[in-house]
Amino acid sequence: MHKPAKVTIEDVAAAAGVSRQTVSRVINNGPNVKPAVRQRVEAMVEQLGYVPNLSARRMGGARSYLILSINDRARTFENWTSGRGNDWVDQMLYGGMSECERHNYHMVLELIDTDAGTTIPQIARAVGSLRPDGVILTPPHCDNLELVAWLERQGIPCARVGHYEGGNFVDVFMDDEGAMREVTRHLLDLGHRSIGFLAGPLNYGPSQKRRKAFREALAEAGIPPEAGPIGAGNFYFDMAVSVLETMLAAPSPPTAIIADNDKMAFAALHVAADRGLKVPDDLSVISFEDTPGVRFSVPPLTAIRQPTAAMVGKACAQLIALSKGEEGMGAFELPYEFVVRATTKAPRG
Amino acid sequence: MHKPAKVTIEDVAAAAGVSRQTVSRVINNGPNVKPAVRQRVEAMVEQLGYVPNLSARRMGGARSYLILSINDRARTFENWTSGRGNDWVDQMLYGGMSECERHNYHMVLELIDTDAGTTIPQIARAVGSLRPDGVILTPPHCDNLELVAWLERQGIPCARVGHYEGGNFVDVFMDDEGAMREVTRHLLDLGHRSIGFLAGPLNYGPSQKRRKAFREALAEAGIPPEAGPIGAGNFYFDMAVSVLETMLAAPSPPTAIIADNDKMAFAALHVAADRGLKVPDDLSVISFEDTPGVRFSVPPLTAIRQPTAAMVGKACAQLIALSKGEEGMGAFELPYEFVVRATTKAPRG
């Protein structure tokens, strides 16, 4: 078997009887090519199965056709069981890749051991060798000011997912406060008068907003703060279990729980089962994440569905636009969805 | 803010007072460099923060430092709810990326719409532009003979995950038959005499092997075939529900269910709940996948844990070795784990 010779732009040029540069113009959709010539070149590209070599393109031009996605290793499946991982990563990748594909870009992933404290050197290495056209920062990296400043200094456009703060960035996020208000009111309308919130970490922006909105929604309904306990402070299953044990042991325990992510909602389901509480009859549960598996829990969870994939997709789209010299910076709010399944109901009695 | 000038190999060479080529030797760990010189160059690399440009490396040399991972779009989270997606992808990425990172390689993903029938052109495009050093094929692409042949013709080393068949490939897999035997015996030992198998599709290699082993294990124990019904034939939640309804409506229904993946195991949990059957008292359930969320189901599933991430990691490692001119082809069996949690128990009475 002879190895098929790699066809280059010169081959296409020769076959079409034009110069290298004209072919380049055609494949880049450049202006000033006679329609007839363009067509002839396109036909040859097709016939020879020509695909531009990305490395060569990068060498010659300014673009790399690469988007780098920075992800927290601790949030990958490896840590699912410890309670930190989730399929955020899966979803984010999906959103990003789909968008890249559409523009013939490619997505390269980097997993960062955030806790190791070597984030910037690690990213510097990847950025230096890949020279991506843009970088997507997902939590918790989007909140890393030092990193963001470094990228800015390098002149690499950067998109933050789940973060909004202004500046010369692409920020993509959802309306966390609105979602929390909607969820809390749903519970209030059902008749709940004591609601617990299993909150995420204090330094996580979206969680902060949700806390605030939770407080406000209860206050508006005239519910006293002690009937709206907020359990602190990470996203882990195990901690949620113990926080919940305490909450439910109170004199007049909450009849509904809002969990800041799915894993803590699962924890609520477990604790309820352990204490012989039926969900939703004895305890309503709502999650604030809605990763795909949630539909299959027993019973299926009512949840706020975050537009995770869409957010990363949007981030990619903006970075790609930017790399083409188009406008792209800005803040983009994407709609969430409130999915009512089987874990909310009016309280007993 | 002045943009930091990109430091090139020439800069390092000048700073170290050696030639370009010597620096190249040092960064590639080449032989024949005086220790003193090597050290001096390394110091300059460090000091200037030099990172080799991947594209330039690709242009000059033969390697691209890129591994391409081909994934079935239908198996991403997008299709979780329809029952096809899962976090396989997440795990596979993790395994691959971790390995790449170790060797300063990078992993690029490609999501293929398998059903669209344009697999090869899609991959040709990615392979042509990226020129990866190797390609990782995950199910169902690893079974795509046409694709495998195409890659072979291109001279691109290719690793198949969850597939073993010989030939000049890297095949990484687990002992499906052994796992099925172990699981079936576990149930038999517990006292079950009627066991249902919710099997995956017939054309999926590993599922075939599991069917076979299931049959054999029952036969060995003297269980008649009608007490070992096999429910056909995909990996979806919804279909599993209906198959299961039928199985459990039989005159002497199974007291234990083996599901070929987690989603079908969840389906068993749902159906049991609907029929008022307690798991594991009235029905034992075992899954053959063990994605991370399984631990949090109510009750937590007993399962075979597939070494998914490890398999992709191994695949990457072999491809990287190959790209360095080392040996790498071969078949590699990785160990699975049988995790007994809370969904298996002796049958009632």
Add this chain to the structure above:
DNA sequence: ACATATTTTGTGAACGCTCTCAATTGACTT
């Protein structure tokens, strides 16, 4: 028809590396 704009096409250089091969250095023989 002529000069002048505009569109279209082509040429040479550059990008940052690795390859091949030649030149230099140093160590070891005899």
Add this chain to the structure above:
DNA sequence: AAGTCAATTGAGAGCGTTCACAAAATATGT
């Protein structure tokens, strides 16, 4: 001390593109 061989270093070419131009072709105005 000269000769041989291996270890170390360097120089030039080439990889496949795009860029900045220059050249050619065509259109426009008078």
